[in-house]
Amino acid sequence: MKWDEFFVTGEPLIYGAMVSIVLVSLAILFGLTYYKKWGYLWREWLTTVDHKKIGVMYIICALIMLFRGGVDAIMMRAQTAAPDMKFLDGQHYNEVFTTHGVIMILFMAMPFIFGLMNVVVPLQIGARDVAFPKLNAISFWLFFAGAMLFNISFVIGGSPDAGWTAYFPLASIEFSPTVGNNYYSLALQISGIGTLLTGVNFIVTILKMRAKGMTLMRMPMFTWSVLITCVIIIFAFPVLTIALLLMMFDRIFGSQFFTMANGGMDMLWANLFWVWGHPEVYIVILPAFGIFSEIISAFSRKNLYGYSSMVASMVVISGLSFLVWAHHFYTMGQGAMVNGFFSITTMAIAVPTGVKIFNWLFTLHKGRISFTTPMLYSLAFIPIFTIGGVTGVMLAMASADYQYHNTMFLVAHFHYVLIPGAVFAVIAGFHYWFPKVFGFRLNEKLGKTAFWFIAISFNVTFFPLFFLGLMGMTRRTYTYSAETGFGPLNMLSMVGAIGLAIGFILLVYNIYWSTRYQPRDKTGDPWDARSLEWSTPSPVPVYNFAVAPEVKGRDAFWFSKKNNEPLSNEKITKIHMPSNTGKPFILGIAFFFLGFFLVFSWWIPSIIAGIAVLIILATMSFDRDHGYYIPVEEIVQTEQKLRGDTV
Amino acid sequence: MLKQLFPIKHVAGYISSLVLSAVALVVLLDIPAGSKMAILLVTAVLQAAVQLMLFMHVGESEDKKSVYINIAYALFVALVTILGTLFIFVWGWYS
Numbered sequence: 001m002k003w004d005e006f007f008v009t010g011e012p013l014i015y016g017a018m019v020s021i022v023l024v025s026l027a028i029l030f031g032l033t034y035y036k037k038w039g040y041l042w043r044e045w046l047t048t049v050d051h052k053k054i055g056v057m058y059i060i061c062a063l064i065m066l067f068r069g070g071v072d073a074i075m076m077r078a079q080t081a082a083p084d085m086k087f088l089d090g091q092h093y094n095e096v097f098t099t100h101g102v103i104m105i106l107f108m109a110m111p112f113i114f115g116l117m118n119v120v121v122p123l124q125i126g127a128r129d130v131a132f133p134k135l136n137a138i139s140f141w142l143f144f145a146g147a148m149l150f151n152i153s154f155v156i157g158g159s160p161d162a163g164w165t166a167y168f169p170l171a172s173i174e175f176s177p178t179v180g181n182n183y184y185s186l187a188l189q190i191s192g193i194g195t196l197l198t199g200v201n202f203i204v205t206i207l208k209m210r211a212k213g214m215t216l217m218r219m220p221m222f223t224w225s226v227l228i229t230c231v232i233i234i235f236a237f238p239v240l241t242i243a244l245l246l247m248m249f250d251r252i253f254g255s256q257f258f259t260m261a262n263g264g265m266d267m268l269w270a271n272l273f274w275v276w277g278h279p280e281v282y283i284v285i286l287p288a289f290g291i292f293s294e295i296i297s298a299f300s301r302k303n304l305y306g307y308s309s310m311v312a313s314m315v316v317i318s319g320l321s322f323l324v325w326a327h328h329f330y331t332m333g334q335g336a337m338v339n340g341f342f343s344i345t346t347m348a349i350a351v352p353t354g355v356k357i358f359n360w361l362f363t364l365h366k367g368r369i370s371f372t373t374p375m376l377y378s379l380a381f382i383p384i385f386t387i388g389g390v391t392g393v394m395l396a397m398a399s400a401d402y403q404y405h406n407t408m409f410l411v412a413h414f415h416y417v418l419i420p421g422a423v424f425a426v427i428a429g430f431h432y433w434f435p436k437v438f439g440f441r442l443n444e445k446l447g448k449t450a451f452w453f454i455a456i457s458f459n460v461t462f463f464p465l466f467f468l469g470l471m472g473m474t475r476r477t478y479t480y481s482a483e484t485g486f487g488p489l490n491m492l493s494m495v496g497a498i499g500l501a502i503g504f505i506l507l508v509y510n511i512y513w514s515t516r517y518q519p520r521d522k523t524g525d526p527w528d529a530r531s532l533e534w535s536t537p538s539p540v541p542v543y544n545f546a547v548a549p550e551v552k553g554r555d556a557f558w559f560s561k562k563n564n565e566p567l568s569n570e571k572i573t574k575i576h577m578p579s580n581t582g583k584p585f586i587l588g589i590a591f592f593f594l595g596f597f598l599v600f601s602w603w604i605p606s607i608i609a610g611i612a613v614l615i616i617l618a619t620m621s622f623d624r625d626h627g628y629y630i631p632v633e634e635i636v637q638t639e640q641k642l643r644g645d646t647v
Numbered sequence: 648m649l650k651q652l653f654p655i656k657h658v659a660g661y662i663s664s665l666v667l668s669a670v671a672l673v674v675l676l677d678i679p680a681g682s683k684m685a686i687l688l689v690t691a692v693l694q695a696a697v698q699l700m701l702f703m704h705v706g707e708s709e710d711k712k713s714v715y716i717n718i719a720y721a722l723f724v725a726l727v728t729i730l731g732t733l734f735i736f737v738w739g740w741y742s
Contacts, residue, residue: 207713231717235724271735275728322727326735338739 047580049133058115065108072100081494083482093478094161101164112426123533126211131204133578139194141588146191153183160184168258168266186595199233213551220531225290236279243272274325288425299375300367306359313352339398346396373447377428388416409469450506457499464489530558537642660701
């Protein structure tokens with residue numbers, strides 16, 4: 001292989017990216033050395049098993065990936081803003097929309113949700129960490145290895161270019177001969193292992209580590225949504241694992257699972273992809289529903305309306321989510337009987353979702369509503385998501401779908417579902433739980449300005465796409481002529497995209513501004529909220545709860561505040577905590593190199609990296625580390641420092 | 648004491664899983680495809696039962712209920728995936 005095949009060449013934009021990657025890496029290395037932060041980075045972050053820090057790292061990665069995916073989106077909008085644009089060529093455009101999709105779903109939405117889940121769930125159920133803290137660190141570093149592997153593809157070897165769905169036969173070695181889709185199969189595989197482990201970890205945590213008295217039906221709604229999500233994860237992700245494995249065999253080892261010759265079946269990829277892919281949509285959106293439930297209830301000063309129906313509708317959604325996948329390929333060639341069946345199941349899933357929408361509205365009804373930034377995102381979510389849902393029912397009708405299929409109408413629909421459903425939710429949750437982790441709130445004025453930019457620009461960007469789709473503009477087209485008449489609406493959409501970019505820049509600026517100037521919160525409960533996480537001081541000490549809380553009903557912390565009853569009368573005793581370990585980080589590095597060498601089919605290095613992975617795993621199973629104890633005096637001191645004299 | 652030295656359940660499980668694996672090799676013989684599938688199906692179900700009962704102790708924890716619910720859900724997803732795929736590509740395929 002020659003050097004000009006190894007690096008992507010010939011694109012000024014990518015040369016720019018290479019230079020900036022080198023400069024940023026050098027700046028980070030220099031900064032760490034100059035400020036002598038290497039030890040701090042290693043001790044406090046790279047080796048940590050603390051669920052809160054792992055959560056923070058997930059969220060930082062998600063924000064960086066949001067930026068990366070956002071730049072992809074702006075590039076696509078710029079290319080299609082006017083007829084016959086010459087900003088990107090067809091190949092580059094293909095790579096950009098592919099990475100935009102993969103990154104936004106798998107490396108932005110999911111890690112953002114995992115981040116919030118990591119920070120919040122143990123606190124909400126009154127636990128001191130997750131069930132398997134070391135496994136949690138492994139999950140994070142595998143996700144990180146996968147994400148980095150996927151991201152270097154655009155400078156080394158070329159990005160995947162067959163869409164985020166990577167349909168065969170296009171994604172086969174015959175039609176996509178570059179290494180791009182090898183990156184796809186391996187990066188998703190590696191981060192997928194991490195996701196699966198997170199699923200297992202949180203199911204055990206929620207089932208086994210709840211505070212005394214917290215029955216399943218007393219759990220906060222976010223914890224419920226995470227439990228259901230994790231169940232979907234452990235049943236949906238194995239399908240993706242197998243599909244990606246077969247894809248890897250087809251592309252790297254010359255097998256014929258998805259080829260059109262020799263008994264292969266190209267359509268089986270689409271089938272397996274969506275058997276995972278549709279539940280994946282609910283993996284992203286159910287925790288979002290949980291976040292909105294928490295926020296709407298907290299800022300309406302009311303308990304959540306219809307708690308049991310909220311739980312029941314999530315259980316029904318989790319079951320139905322496995323019964324609808326064929327609606328992603330109505331036009332593939334199966335008969336009316338099949339399409340009819342999947343039409344009905346798809347429409348049925350709107351029913352439990354509708355139940356949830358009404359429950360939120362009834363929670364708001366007669367509530368004492370305060371319009372904070374997280375509440376604004378939650379309120380905007382309801383109408384915007386409903387537009388997404390209703391257009392979803394339109395798409396669910398198989399006969400009508402022959403008209404909408406693969407048009408911008410579909411693109412508009414899923415952005416109308418995923419942006420309010422996932423992005424608004426994680427941003428709302430980010431604002432809501434930020435003071436818990438860092439001890440100060442984000443600035444409300446900046447937050448609200450960012451909100452209005454994002455909410456309005458979102459509609460300006462994506463509403464025109466409904467009409468473009470109905471006019472016949474297909475998705476993934478990189479150029480069109482002026483006679484089509486697509487120009488003006490695309491230009492409008494570009495304007496919206498710039499507004500969205502401004503909104504997200506404001507959001508990041510708000511983090512910077514608030515870090516410097518926001519007043520510090522001394523109470524630990526700045527929103528006057530309802531669930532257990534707010535009973536801890538902010539920022540949360542490493543052991544979470546000085547004494548394990550005891551719960552007598554739903555919204556336990558709220559009633560303990562109202563009735564002036566402490567959550568526990570126990571004395572402080574020494575606390576058992578897991579010790580830090582560097583092995584998960586090293587495992588992540590080994591997996592990264594294993595993936596990278598396999599992408600290029602460099603066998604000897606791959607085998608060496610594979611053996612390294614096995615050795616690290618083996619040493620981990622012989623670890624005899626029983627953790628450490630925090631003595632009582634230290635706990636008392638910490639609590640006094642964080643809470644003042646109340647202890 | 649003897650029970651600790653010779654865990655009969657585990658040994659029985661070990662031997663039966665070996666036997667079941669060996670029996671599954673019958674499909675390499677020249678027999679009709681239908682009986683091959685039948686043999687594979689029966690040995691696979693028995694094998695899964697042995698693994699779950701004897702090695703993973705499903706019935707022995709306090710919250711068996713959630714374990715059984717999870718297994719039932721796994722079966723549901725597996726059957727839906729397999730039967731659904733057959734439904735799409737074989738039984739309901741338009742030709």
